[in-house]
Amino acid sequence: MANFNHPLSKEDELAVATILMEADGESHEGKTAVGRVILSRMKNKYSSDGTVEGTVLRTLKNKTNSYQFSAWNTGSNNDGNPLRKQGKSPEEVLATLRQSPAWENNVAAWEEAKKKADKPFPTLYYKVGSKEPWWAKAKSVTEVGTIGQHRFFTDK
Numbered sequence: 001m002a003n004f005n006h007p008l009s010k011e012d013e014l015a016v017a018t019i020l021m022e023a024d025g026e027s028h029e030g031k032t033a034v035g036r037v038i039l040s041r042m043k044n045k046y047s048s049d050g051t052v053e054g055t056v057l058r059t060l061k062n063k064t065n066s067y068q069f070s071a072w073n074t075g076s077n078n079d080g081n082p083l084r085k086q087g088k089s090p091e092e093v094l095a096t097l098r099q100s101p102a103w104e105n106n107v108a109a110w111e112e113a114k115k116k117a118d119k120p121f122p123t124l125y126y127k128v129g130s131k132e133p134w135w136a137k138a139k140s141v142t143e144v145g146t147i148g149q150h151r152f153f154t155d156k
Contacts, residue, residue: 008107010094011051011052011053012052012107013098014052014053014056014057014094015035015110015113016097016103016107016109016110017090017097017106018056018069018072019034019035019038019106019109020097020100020102020103020106021069021071021072022034022069022070022071023106023109023148024102025149026147026148026149026150027147027148028108028109030147030148030149031105031106031109032109032113032116033113033121033125033147034125034150035109035110035113035114036113036116036117037121037123037124037125038055038056038113039113039114039116039121040120040121040122040123041055041123044123046123046155047068055068055069056068056069056072057069057090071084072090081093083097122144122153122154123153123154124136124153124154124155125150125151125152125153126151127150127151128146128149128150129149135155136153140155141153141154141156142154142155142156
C-alpha cells in the first residue's frame, strides 16, 4: 500500500479512524465503501452538517453516547471500538489509531473514496451478522448490495 507522508487534516483523520474502526478486517474495497458512505452523507447532508466531524460524530436522536457510526459509541452498551468503551475522547482515539499498522491502508481507502465523491453512493450500511437496524425495514430504504461484511442501502 502507498506510504502517505503528507499530514492529514483533522477531518481526514476522523474519516480514516472511522473507516479503520468500522471496516476493520474488510478488503480495500470494503474500506473504500465505508469512506464513500461518509462522503455520500456529507454531500446529501443526510444526518450531517456537510463535514466529516458533523457526520461521523453526530449523535443519534434521543440517544446518549450513541453515534450514527457506532465505532464512536461510548458507555457500557458500546458496540463500537474498545478505545471508546474505555472512555477515550475522539482526540485520544486518533492519537492511538495513528500508530496502528493498519492506519496507512485506511488512509489509502479514504483517498480513493474522495476520488469517487462525485459518483452517487448509498448513505446507509450495517454489518452482516449484527442486529438489523430499525431503518433497514423502512419503506423508503432499499438494499443495493453487499461488499464484504457490510450491506448497503439507499434512502429516498
